[in-house]
Amino acid sequence: MNRKNYLFLAVICLLIFSLQAVCLAAETADTLPNVKILATGGTIAGSGATNTTTVGYTAAVTPVDALINNVPELKKVANVSGEQISQIASENMTNEVWLKLGKRVNQLLAQDDVDGIVITHGTDTLEETAYFLNLVVKSNKPVVVVGSMRPPTAMSADGMLNLYRATILAGSKDAIGKGVLVMLNDTIHSGRDVTKTITDRVDTFRAPEIGPLGFFTGDQPVFYRAPLRKHTTATEFDISHLNDLPRVDIAYHYANNTGVVIEALTRAGAKGIVHAGTGNGSIGKAEYPAIEAAQKQGVVIVRSARVGNGIIARNGEANDDKYNFVASDNLNPQKARILLMLALTKTNNPQEIQKMFWEY
Incomplete structure (x- = not known):
C-alpha cells in the first residue's frame, strides 16, 4: 500500500472517529436533564478586591453566562442555559422582582424541554425568595435556590461547587x-x-428545629425526609394576574x-403587620x-417572635380570639410576612388567614 493510500485511510479513520465522538456527545446530551439557571445577583456573582476579601466585596457584578462558563463541569451533569432576571444584592430584593421571577419560573416549568430550575441568589433574603x-x-x-457566602474571587470560594450541586439537584428525579x-x-x-443563622460562615443556612431534608454525598443527593406542609401545586395562590402585592411590614418588639x-x-398604608414579639x-x-x-383601618395583625424558632401558641401570650390576631405557627417574622402578603390577595379575614398559617 502506497503512502497516498495510507493517508486516505488515516483521513477516513479520523472522520469515523470524529463522527462517533459527535454521535456520542449528542447521545449524552439527549440523556442529560435540561436545567435553566435564572440569576438574580448576590455574592455568588460578586467580586472582591483580593483573594482574601470575604467581607466588603461588591455583589452582583458577574452575569449569568459568565457564572455558567466558570463551572465547565455543569455540561457533564445537565444541558444548561442561563437567563438574567435581576442583578442586585439580595438586601435590595423587591416584591416586583419576586413576581417577575415567580411568573418566569412557572412559564419555564410549563415547557416540556425544561426539567428543573436553579436560581442564583444573594444569601441575605434567599430564605424569603425560596x-x-x-x-x-x-x-x-x-x-x-442557591447562593454563596464567599465571592468567586476569594480563596475557598463556595459558589462554584454550590452551583454545580444545585444543578445536579435540579435535574434529579429524587427532588x-x-x-x-x-x-x-x-x-x-x-x-x-431554612433560615440564615450566621452572618459570615458557609454553614449559615439551617433549619434549627426541623433539620435538613438531605445532603450531598459526593455528587449524589440523598434525601431523608420530605416536607409535609402544603407547597407549590397544592397551594391556592396564583400570581399570574398580579402586578403588585399587598403591603405588609414587620414591627419589632423591644423593651419600652x-x-x-x-x-x-x-399611616404608611400597610395592609398587614407582622408583630415580631418577645418570647x-x-x-x-x-x-x-x-x-x-390599625385593625379599625382593616390592618391584619400576625403574631410572630423575634426569637426565630418555636411555635407561636394561639391564645398563649395574647388573646388571639378576642383581638383577631393570627398566630404565625413556626414561621419567623420575615417568612410570616411572605405568607401574609399572599393571603391578603385572597382574603382579609383573620380566621381564614389563620387556617392558611396552619396549612402552609
Missing part, C-alpha cells in the same frame, strides 16, 4: 415533588424551613416599645392602642 416561590410555583419539577429547595454547603433544605412603629406603618410572640401593653387603631 418561601415565596414555595407558595407560588405551579409545578412538581425541582426548583433549587421532584419536594417543593422549592435550598442547596448550600452540601446540605438540602426546604424553602419553608410604645407602639409608635405600628402607628407609622399604619412566645408577646405584645406589650403600650402597643395595644396602636394595634387596635
